[in-house]
Amino acid sequence: MTKYKHIALITDFGLDDNFVGVIKGVIYNINPNLNIIDITHNISPQNIIEASFLLENSYKYFPEGTIFLCVVDPGVGTERKVIILKQRKKIFIAPDNGILSFLLHEHKTKEIYYLKLPNKYIPFPQSNTFHGRDIFAPLAGFISKGINIKKLCVPLNNLNKIKKIEFPSIIEKETLIKGKIIYIDRFGNCISNISKEKFFNFVKNKKFCIKIKNLKIKKISKNYQAKEKWGALFNSFNLLEIFATNKNASKRFEIKINQQITVVSLPPG
Amino acid sequence: MTKYKHIALITDFGLDDNFVGVIKGVIYNINPNLNIIDITHNISPQNIIEASFLLENSYKYFPEGTIFLCVVDPGVGTERKVIILKQRKKIFIAPDNGILSFLLHEHKTKEIYYLKLPNKYIPFPQSNTFHGRDIFAPLAGFISKGINIKKLCVPLNNLNKIKKIEFPSIIEKETLIKGKIIYIDRFGNCISNISKEKFFNFVKNKKFCIKIKNLKIKKISKNYQAKEKWGALFNSFNLLEIFATNKNASKRFEIKINQQITVVSLPPG
Amino acid sequence: MTKYKHIALITDFGLDDNFVGVIKGVIYNINPNLNIIDITHNISPQNIIEASFLLENSYKYFPEGTIFLCVVDPGVGTERKVIILKQRKKIFIAPDNGILSFLLHEHKTKEIYYLKLPNKYIPFPQSNTFHGRDIFAPLAGFISKGINIKKLCVPLNNLNKIKKIEFPSIIEKETLIKGKIIYIDRFGNCISNISKEKFFNFVKNKKFCIKIKNLKIKKISKNYQAKEKWGALFNSFNLLEIFATNKNASKRFEIKINQQITVVSLPPG
Numbered sequence: 001m002t003k004y005k006h007i008a009l010i011t012d013f014g015l016d017d018n019f020v021g022v023i024k025g026v027i028y029n030i031n032p033n034l035n036i037i038d039i040t041h042n043i044s045p046q047n048i049i050e051a052s053f054l055l056e057n058s059y060k061y062f063p064e065g066t067i068f069l070c071v072v073d074p075g076v077g078t079e080r081k082v083i084i085l086k087q088r089k090k091i092f093i094a095p096d097n098g099i100l101s102f103l104l105h106e107h108k109t110k111e112i113y114y115l116k117l118p119n120k121y122i123p124f125p126q127s128n129t130f131h132g133r134d135i136f137a138p139l140a141g142f143i144s145k146g147i148n149i150k151k152l153c154v155p156l157n158n159l160n161k162i163k164k165i166e167f168p169s170i171i172e173k174e175t176l177i178k179g180k181i182i183y184i185d186r187f188g189n190c191i192s193n194i195s196k197e198k199f200f201n202f203v204k205n206k207k208f209c210i211k212i213k214n215l216k217i218k219k220i221s222k223n224y225q226a227k228e229k230w231g232a233l234f235n236s237f238n239l240l241e242i243f244a245t246n247k248n249a250s251k252r253f254e255i256k257i258n259q260q261i262t263v264v265s266l267p268p269g
Numbered sequence: 270m271t272k273y274k275h276i277a278l279i280t281d282f283g284l285d286d287n288f289v290g291v292i293k294g295v296i297y298n299i300n301p302n303l304n305i306i307d308i309t310h311n312i313s314p315q316n317i318i319e320a321s322f323l324l325e326n327s328y329k330y331f332p333e334g335t336i337f338l339c340v341v342d343p344g345v346g347t348e349r350k351v352i353i354l355k356q357r358k359k360i361f362i363a364p365d366n367g368i369l370s371f372l373l374h375e376h377k378t379k380e381i382y383y384l385k386l387p388n389k390y391i392p393f394p395q396s397n398t399f400h401g402r403d404i405f406a407p408l409a410g411f412i413s414k415g416i417n418i419k420k421l422c423v424p425l426n427n428l429n430k431i432k433k434i435e436f437p438s439i440i441e442k443e444t445l446i447k448g449k450i451i452y453i454d455r456f457g458n459c460i461s462n463i464s465k466e467k468f469f470n471f472v473k474n475k476k477f478c479i480k481i482k483n484l485k486i487k488k489i490s491k492n493y494q495a496k497e498k499w500g501a502l503f504n505s506f507n508l509l510e511i512f513a514t515n516k517n518a519s520k521r522f523e524i525k526i527n528q529q530i531t532v533v534s535l536p537p538g
Numbered sequence: 539m540t541k542y543k544h545i546a547l548i549t550d551f552g553l554d555d556n557f558v559g560v561i562k563g564v565i566y567n568i569n570p571n572l573n574i575i576d577i578t579h580n581i582s583p584q585n586i587i588e589a590s591f592l593l594e595n596s597y598k599y600f601p602e603g604t605i606f607l608c609v610v611d612p613g614v615g616t617e618r619k620v621i622i623l624k625q626r627k628k629i630f631i632a633p634d635n636g637i638l639s640f641l642l643h644e645h646k647t648k649e650i651y652y653l654k655l656p657n658k659y660i661p662f663p664q665s666n667t668f669h670g671r672d673i674f675a676p677l678a679g680f681i682s683k684g685i686n687i688k689k690l691c692v693p694l695n696n697l698n699k700i701k702k703i704e705f706p707s708i709i710e711k712e713t714l715i716k717g718k719i720i721y722i723d724r725f726g727n728c729i730s731n732i733s734k735e736k737f738f739n740f741v742k743n744k745k746f747c748i749k750i751k752n753l754k755i756k757k758i759s760k761n762y763q764a765k766e767k768w769g770a771l772f773n774s775f776n777l778l779e780i781f782a783t784n785k786n787a788s789k790r791f792e793i794k795i796n797q798q799i800t801v802v803s804l805p806p807g
Contacts, residue, residue, distance in 0.1 A: 012455075016309060017455050022326075022327050022330045025327065025331035025335075026330050029330065029332040032275070032304070045515075075494060076493065077492025126505070127505035127507075128491055128492045129505050129510075133330065134505070
């Protein structure tokens, strides 16, 4: 019987209402000895892709014995299922809407389940609109106490049966790669979907030019303190990022989510 | 000697300044083994009605042994009193400005007290403007450690002596009921003060029409995924709520707090 | 071997992204038995002065055995150092950019160190842009477990070697003192750098007039409930503050950071 010590929350509930507080109340009611950690509650309302991106870039930093509770759930109260994915000593709980797709690409042993309702622990949800409180919180609470998942859930052998989301893809040609800005952080840094690995596989030792809006960038900066007061670097997610030194690049250059970004290979000399 | 394990905070201090952090510091200074849970700190400044509404719809989800610390306190530094209300195994601490009125309607054994100042534990507040730090936090800290409330407080036998606030009321006539929008959540859902119980007592099995601004709604949706892309449902507080599917109903229909909402009973056929 | 039970965080990472959650994940990975307390994460991006002001007005309220982790770090990835300041039973960790200058004026025994990289515990940062995750969080985690600071750090005997920031200063003349608004809180209260002590040293028992924009204030209010619906008082930081009763003084009087505020001594009668 494994016990889980931490629950990490990622939701679109925000911090203005009482939703997050109530979810925590329900969890502590079931397991008062847990440690609950907020990843963020400010996912844009109903934005599954954003939640998935941030979770993908967070979960490996958490300890073994963490349950990730992901409640971005526009389909609350419909027939959409609740899935539980177990990967070594971490558990992910989310509605079956694609939030967890990124995990499917990874080559670790995993088990996957659907929640069966009603069950001994969660007889029925009290509402059709707040399953964070009525289903997700108690489910995480009981699993954290070491209740066998199979007492609440049905195992699913085929991972292909869970819903997947489409992340923006990269177009690769001989002389260029085209990506998109997929996330803008609090500082206004504009994060693309072009990874360090993809970039250097393409660029190798040659000269290059990164084009976004009317900007042309011919080198990778090491940090945010660039002489030119703006530039491109590989950020802590290993993704190509446009920044402005001590400023908000998104505002300064009017770059928004989905903006195209291109890397062109230059002839030598 | 009962000990309390959790302190749940609801305040209008926001998360931009250091107010909430300092309150937690003071509490942990007194009792380092507590678990502090944020309900919300983003109550609109000085909005006692909003705080009361969210606390009313939160507290029952928290474990026994929770102290609710409610600091929305425009009268800080005046003669207003600090009250401590004990209801079975939960304690509520708030300024005497009406935040706790909703508890008085409930039929559970309760004890009520005023804080007496100075006392052995809280000699005098350091400031006139931040009793969250100087009075509420130490009070909650000492009570959580099991200090007898009577050592700091004066019992009050008559509940009618504490301040009450007026919640918007519902007008009930033979052919209609009139309520108001009393809360708008992060998603833009517009929550009225018409409860499920009141609604069905009035509507019974008859046809009905819900009118708000120029909208007319003739059925109750089960969840947010309505075919029409908007509608009305009973939310997780069991209150009638106007929503827009994956959108912000408040913005889309320009519905604000205090907007009137009417339920009309229709002739059969 | 001292152990530390609490880590108090103050950063400019905001609560929209996953930065703060990831930092907590890293810390709990190293020491799962800690208590992490948020002071605030909403420091304006790169605003070292704001962070320093709020930390100065927070730290004394926290228990002994608290590590303060201060990550407002525009120079991340440059040669700027990471400093560790130990003051009795509290530890402060910050980039060497002046955040901790206010501590240098205080007359308590203190030790100060620079982090040496790489070391046994932190081999190398994974990124150049997120040392909160890669350096600060593990450093705080290991110190909290009682690892001897000298195993990771180099002692520094001369406090004058760490970077200092200039806070706005007060001009004192025979008949007036001139200060500035240095902070505006969530409620719109406008906080100046004129302390209660400085004010009364100047004013003594004489009449006075406080001038800011076109306002003239001739008395100090006791609390926010002034008959005139606005006024000046000494706040919980013991600083002179302009307020509007149940309103936002900053908006009402259009007062911004750096606005001049003058106290004039009046002739008797």
